Amino acid sequence: MVVAVVLAVLALLVTLIVVLARSDIAARPRCTITAPPDSPGLPATWTLSTEQADSAATIVGVGRRLGVPDRAVTVALATAIQESGLANLRGGDRDSLGLFQQRPSQGWGSEEEILDPVYSTTAFYTALLRVPGWAGMDVTVAAQTVQRSGFPEAYADHEPEARLMAVSLLGQAPASWTCTDLPAAPPADPSGGAVAELAAAELGTRRLSGAQPAEEGWAIATWLVAHAERLALESVTYDGRTWTVTSGAWEQAGPADGRLALRRIGQP
Structure with a gap:
């Protein structure tokens, strides 16, 4: 009887450890890329x-x-x-x-x-x-x-x-890059300078808002989401679709207008 109780307790502990471990993995910040339909040679997701x-x-x-x-x-x-x-x-x-x-x-x-x-x-x-x-x-x-x-x-x-x-x-697969479970912490540099400086160094431009051609706009929007943790971004919007740090997904938020916008966490 004692042995059976001990074994049952051990089994319960193992189950709890596995569940907690899986929950921890699931909650870790991560990014996922989804391939466009009919993309031979590409993994469906990564x-x-x-x-x-x-x-x-x-x-x-x-x-x-x-x-x-x-x-x-x-x-x-x-x-x-x-x-x-x-x-x-x-x-x-x-x-x-x-x-x-x-x-x-x-x-x-x-x-x-x-x-x-x-x-x-x-x-x-x-x-x-x-x-x-x-x-x-x-x-x-x-x-x-x-x-x-x-x-x-x-x-x-x-x-x-x-x-x-x-x-x-490169902006050739709209809304294909998402990042989830990112920390919703305010940026170390709330002035926004860090975003512009990084864009200038990597993209060669500080222009991260306003009207953008489709491929260019999606390239910049995806670049922003991929850098979202470093830049403490709350949301990125392009062509009427918005990614948010809360949802971790792209959602239709307005009409398709070809405009790009971003918002940092804690930004008024």
Whole structure:
């Protein structure tokens, strides 16, 4: 009888631990990308941590500022997924650092420069575009030509999710990027300067409101949502659809008008 009671209690404890663990995972901040209908070769959905989302937004934003082809954006994302898991690592193999695991000893820049995601991303694109015929290469070949990795075939494993991220962040799949369970905390810089400064550094523009062409508007709106945790955004609106930190989803909020707007948490 005692043994049966002990076993029952243990079973209950295990169940509670599993339920609590699953609840904790479900409540963690995360971002999800949904592929457009009829998108062969793309995963139907892909989920990232907010750190990964932030890094992806930087990689695509810098690519747009530099005016690189969409193919280069996919190559850059696939490379960063393989090299760092889209994390700005402060270490790695030998003296490798940052999103792309670039090495100061190989001429990529100083440690401080490489740990600046905008700098390291710009350096990657610059090196890629110097490769003759890179645009006609497979993703893994183009990435390996720049990176000289010990595992050259691994880049190809990440092409599908890289393409999905690129399609969404380039504005080619409206309302496809959502972020949920973000902290609803006021920004450290309530003046709004942090938003404009980040946009200038990554996108090359401070204009984040008003009328925007469709693809441009969705690219900026998606970039904002991907950076929402860092920028403490309460809402992003484009073309009548609004993402909010509360719902974590895009919802129809007004007529389709091609206008972009954002609101920070605690903003009057």
